[in-house]
Amino acid sequence: MKFSEIHGHEELKKKLVKHISSHKIPHAQLFLGPEGCGSLALAIAYIQYLFCHNPGAEDSCGECSSCIKISKHSHPDVHYSYPTAGAKQISTNYIEDWRSMLNSNVYMNTSDWMTKISKDENKTPNITREETRDILAKLSLKPFEGKAKALIIWMPEYLDKVGNSLLKIIEEPPQKTYFILVSEKFDKLLSTITSRTQLVKINAYSDEEVKAYLSSKYQLDHSMAEHIAFVAEGNLREARMLVEEVDDNHSEIFRSFMLASYGNDLDSISKIVDDLAKTGRTQIQLFLQNGLKNLRETLLFKNLDDYQIRFSDDYKGFIKNFSKTLNARMIEKDYELINETIYHIGRNANAKISLFHLSLGLRHNFIRKK
Ligand SMILES: [Zn+2]
Known part of the structure; x- marks a missing residue:
């Protein structure tokens, strides 16, 4: 080395x-x-x-x-x-x-x-x-x-x-x-x-250094890298773990959460919320940050010709379908709701209630569009 x-x-x-x-x-x-x-x-x-x-x-x-x-x-x-x-x-x-x-x-x-x-x-x-x-x-x-x-x-x-x-x-x-x-x-x-x-x-890394590492190694976008750097407190092991866990399954859970919310499938929502609540505040915030990334990619795919979606191949299909289902106004509204939820969870709001509330808001946006 x-x-x-x-x-x-x-x-x-x-x-x-x-x-x-x-x-x-x-x-x-x-x-x-x-x-x-x-x-x-x-x-x-x-x-x-x-x-x-x-x-x-x-x-x-x-x-x-x-x-x-x-x-x-x-x-x-x-x-x-x-x-x-x-x-x-x-x-x-x-x-x-x-x-x-x-x-x-x-x-x-x-x-x-x-x-x-x-x-x-x-x-x-x-x-x-x-x-x-x-x-x-x-x-x-x-x-x-x-x-x-x-x-x-x-x-x-x-x-x-x-x-x-x-x-x-x-x-x-x-x-x-x-x-x-x-x-x-x-x-x-x-x-x-x-x-x-x-x-x-040997000192711990600064937040700025962790952010730079995450952006170069994982091509994370700015806000996600910043969020993880804040949580990792200078520990690159922790930062890598957070990113790798996020990449593994958060997109998949987000897809289920969105579909269950739109379909008003309360049993599924309840199960997803329970499972998320068990992972703790940090992982929930990262899950939601990843949700924002999904929405951004959807919006970019919708609006730019030849836009290359920055997700794995098996997930690109979802973003494409998503972009047909949602209009720009809805994406913007969903974005606001998720951001608010991140804010509340960061300030110790009850995680389950916040996520349920989010799910209702997402459904509300979806119905209003129709
Ligand atoms: Zn040598």
């Missing part, structure tokens, strides 16, 4: 690169930042830069044999240690899952990871005594490729007391051996370990 593949943190990246280019590389560092700030990605990019055979002034080359191995998480001198589930497990037992997780979601938290390896997010994560022995064994070997060795320990807060067995090697590592501990919670770390590492603080 190159620094350029990581969103934001431009000042920090420069600082990290300077460590390496001026040969002032601390032997043990603690990358500390909240969930979803990209700390693990930064640690990997840092090690890749350090190991690169042809580094540029700001980033690794991304093309040399070392960069390629590190980006596949299979460099023989770059080791990872992370929590596992169950007794006597070592990280290496889960290396395939680890690689696939880094590729799909480097912003993961421990419950994502536990779900991946044990299908149970509530399983207690643990870095075992066996793992610390394995670390010591790996680091006692000479580097395979000559340059250096590195160990990234993700979530050292799960080292617990067994972490003390690593103190000596962290304090006096073998030549050209570098540790990066990537942690979210300083107060959960052993003070004996934190006192031996140099702190690199």
Whole structure:
């Protein structure tokens, strides 16, 4: 992973690169930042830069044999240690899952990871005594490729007391051996370990940065990106999750909700409202934001020649039909109603009542048109 593949943190990246280019590389560092700030990605990019055979002034080359191995998480001198589930497990037992997780979601938290390896997010994560022995064994070997060795320990807060067995090697590592501990919670770390590492603080992303990330990665429109950024509070993991959940099924639910409202199908409305209410205020607001997007796409499709609908193929048919059923005035009225509902739900109005009220309003607009 190159620094350029990581969103934001431009000042920090420069600082990290300077460590390496001026040969002032601390032997043990603690990358500390909240969930979803990209700390693990930064640690990997840092090690890749350090190991690169042809580094540029700001980033690794991304093309040399070392960069390629590190980006596949299979460099023989770059080791990872992370929590596992169950007794006597070592990280290496889960290396395939680890690689696939880094590729799909480097912003993961421990419950994502536990779900991946044990299908149970509530399983207690643990870095075992066996793992610390394995670390010591790996680091006692000479580097395979000559340059250096590195160990990234993700979530050292799960080292617990067994972490003390690593103190000596962290304090006096073998030549050209570098540790990066990537942690979210300083107060959960052993003070004996934190006192031996140099702190690199990583801030949460700003709302503006999250918005920019969402707009570029998911082509979200401005208001949706802004809304999600506000809810995610600088956490890219959370932001990605919100978008992916929205894309998965909100359009489908919106279609059912509109059809049930127009048809005055109270049983269906009641079921949809109940299900939505269970997902909580944030998801309801995102559902409604997505509804606004549906209406906007419908209006654009209606009014612009050759307009390309920005939804998946199987959903385009709905927008096309919708655009035949609704006139511009109705779309505008529906838009206002949904916006009002978002406003009320954001201010703690009863979600079920608000959604029922919305459904009645949508039906009213529909009948009036006829
Ligand atoms: Zn390289």
